[in-house]
Amino acid sequence: MSGFREGPPALRIEHLSKHYGTLVAVDDICLQVAQGDFFGFLGPNGAGKTTTINAIVGLAKIDAGRIDIFGNDNARDWRVARRLVGLAPQEYNFDRFLSIRDILIYQAGYYGLSGEGVRRRADVLLERFGLASKARDTYLKLSGGMKRRLTLARALIHEPRLLILDEPTAGVDVELRIELWGMLRELNAAGTTIILTTHYLEEAESMCRNIAIIEAGCIVAMDSTVALLARRRHDALSVTLDRPLAVMPPELAARAARYDPATRTIFLDRLAPADVPAALAVVEKAGYELADVEFKRASLQDVFLDLMRK
Ligand code: ATP
Numbered sequence: 561m562s563g564f565r566e567g568p569p570a571l572r573i574e575h576l577s578k579h580y581g582t583l584v585a586v587d588d589i590c591l592q593v594a595q596g597d598f599f600g601f602l603g604p605n606g607a608g609k610t611t612t613i614n615a616i617v618g619l620a621k622i623d624a625g626r627i628d629i630f631g632n633d634n635a636r637d638w639r640v641a642r643r644l645v646g647l648a649p650q651e652y653n654f655d656r657f658l659s660i661r662d663i664l665i666y667q668a669g670y671y672g673l674s675g676e677g678v679r680r681r682a683d684v685l686l687e688r689f690g691l692a693s694k695a696r697d698t699y700l701k702l703s704g705g706m707k708r709r710l711t712l713a714r715a716l717i718h719e720p721r722l723l724i725l726d727e728p729t730a731g732v733d734v735e736l737r738i739e740l741w742g743m744l745r746e747l748n749a750a751g752t753t754i755i756l757t758t759h760y761l762e763e764a765e766s767m768c769r770n771i772a773i774i775e776a777g778c779i780v781a782m783d784s785t786v787a788l789l790a791r792r793r794h795d796a797l798s799v800t801l802d803r804p805l806a807v808m809p810p811e812l813a814a815r816a817a818r819y820d821p822a823t824r825t826i827f828l829d830r831l832a833p834a835d836v837p838a839a840l841a842v843v844e845k846a847g848y849e850l851a852d853v854e855f856k857r858a859s860l861q862d863v864f865l866d867l868m869r870k
Contacts, residue, residue, distance in 0.1 A: 568631030570595045570722045570753035571616065576625030578611050585611040587777035588624070593722075593755060593770070595630070598748045600768030600785070601757045604868065608777040609757045610650060613726055617647045629722060643671050646720030648711040650727045654699040660710055661686060661695040664717045671718040678717070685713040689743075705736040712743070723747065724755045729763060741767060765789070765860040773867055780867050785860070792858035797828040797836055799843055800852035809846045812839065824851070833857070 571593040578586040586608045593599045603609050614620035627634045634641040654663055664682040686692045689709040729737045748754050772782040801824045818827045836855055
């Protein structure tokens with residue numbers, strides 16, 4: 561894991577456990593997120609992500625463990641700790657009777673903030689998230705994408721140093737997703753530490769520097785995105801020949817190459833990109849022309865599925 565700034569980590573979770581009756585939702589997990597990081601918290605449905613997030617922001621009572629936010633114990637120094645975190649939750653939980661501007665202003669009130677400064681910040685956020693023209697409407701009049709943006713604006717009203725996003729792009733269209741990515745990158749570049757949960761693994765791959773994967777309440781992997789991607793084993797080369805293969809060249813046979821006579825295609829798995837030219841040269845040296853070549857890099861999704869299978 562790569563560190564970014566001096567000082568305590570933005571988040572340190574030590575031996576956190578949370579049960580619902582007999583169900584162990586989070587089972588003795590430890591986790592650390594450096595200041596300034598863009599951290600992915602991934603896992604299948606029901607793995608324990610939202611439970612962990614709720615514990616971080618003080619919405620769920622924990623059974624064991626300790627959570628520090630920028631060095632502040634979120635149980636003992638809860639007022640300070642909570643002020644440092646903004647949560648954009650998965651479900652919409654806005655007050656249906658308030659205008660969206662008041663939703664932001666009331667939210668600030670939870671952190672003891674009020675007055676002209678808060679109203680100004682609400683207006684700045686509404687402008688920035690393209691919601692200014694709806695400021696006086698209730699959230700019921702917003703489109704799905706606008707509600708997502710409002711969730712983010714509300715999470716930012718008290719200028720948190722740690723922003724937690726629980727599936728911020730679930731169900732949003734491609735355009736808004738790209739727009740949200742841009743906003744999140746900007747926030748992160750300006751110094752906000754971000755924790756993102758998402759089921760879109762390509763999103764995690766492109767946005768997150770470090771990633772933890774939780775399964776059935778346990779952390780099964782925690783590493784930099786680069787290191788996790790280095791675990792890929794499924795990069796695959798397929799070479800279609802101009803005519804049927806007579807004999808598999810020994811260099812390829814030694815690498816467990818497979819041949820499909822129906823499509824005249826040789827398949828080579830787990831091949832590093834740097835080894836592709838040499839593999840193609842072997843085929844050409846054997847006297848074949850390359851009718852088609854395809855090289856498919858494995859993604860974070862393959863690493864994720866591998867881990868889940870284990
Ligand atoms: P998803 O990706 O589907 O949002 P998740 O990783 O966020 O899933 P959690 O919502 O944390 O998963 O749920 C973890 C486990 O705890 C699940 O088995 C879930 O059914 C259970 N659980 C969550 N909240 C409660 C609750 N309030 N009461 C009882 N069980 C719960």
